[in-house]
Amino acid sequence: MFSKVLFLALIPSILAANFAVSVGAANGLTFTPATITAAIGDTITFTVLSRNHSVTTTTFSGAVCPPPPGGVGPNGFDSGFLSDLDGSEPTFTYTVVDTKPHFGACMQAAGAHCRAGMTFAINPNSTQTYAQFLANAKAS
Numbered sequence: 001m002f003s004k005v006l007f008l009a010l011i012p013s014i015l016a017a018n019f020a021v022s023v024g025a026a027n028g029l030t031f032t033p034a035t036i037t038a039a040i041g042d043t044i045t046f047t048v049l050s051r052n053h054s055v056t057t058t059t060f061s062g063a064v065c066p067p068p069p070g071g072v073g074p075n076g077f078d079s080g081f082l083s084d085l086d087g088s089e090p091t092f093t094y095t096v097v098d099t100k101p102h103f104g105a106c107m108q109a110a111g112a113h114c115r116a117g118m119t120f121a122i123n124p125n126s127t128q129t130y131a132q133f134l135a136n137a138k139a140s
């Protein structure tokens with residue numbers, strides 16, 4: 001009986017996936033990959049590979065850039081600034097808690113990184129696409 005309970009408790013961690021996203025690879029203003037399709041319980045680990053960036057949720061349209069401190073919710077998030085200026089490659093891990101679209105960007109330089117296209121989407125869909133979000137960011 002105890003072992004059956006233990007086994008059932010382990011199932012979510014067995015099935016959950018972890019996605020790795022590079023932030024600022026090759027000194028670029030990029031999240032790679034820029035879109036992630038994830039299920040509840042999956043984790044996304046962002047690793048900053050250059051400069052000083054943030055991983056922050058924002059709105060799909062309107063005032064996209066810069067994303068506000070704390071991020072835009074519900075279930076938004078904000079890594080705060082993560083500097084790789086010392087070569088430490090800092091990470092931020094988000095655990096997915098819903099399957100709704102979440103759009104995010106870097107808040108650095110008063111939104112300049114965001115407007116340059118430093119953006120990402122978790123679970124974009126047919127009405128809220130990453131391509132449209134990116135266009136909204138560049139125009140914001």
Ligand SMILES: [Cu+2]
Binds near residue numbers: 106
């Ligand atoms: Cu940045």
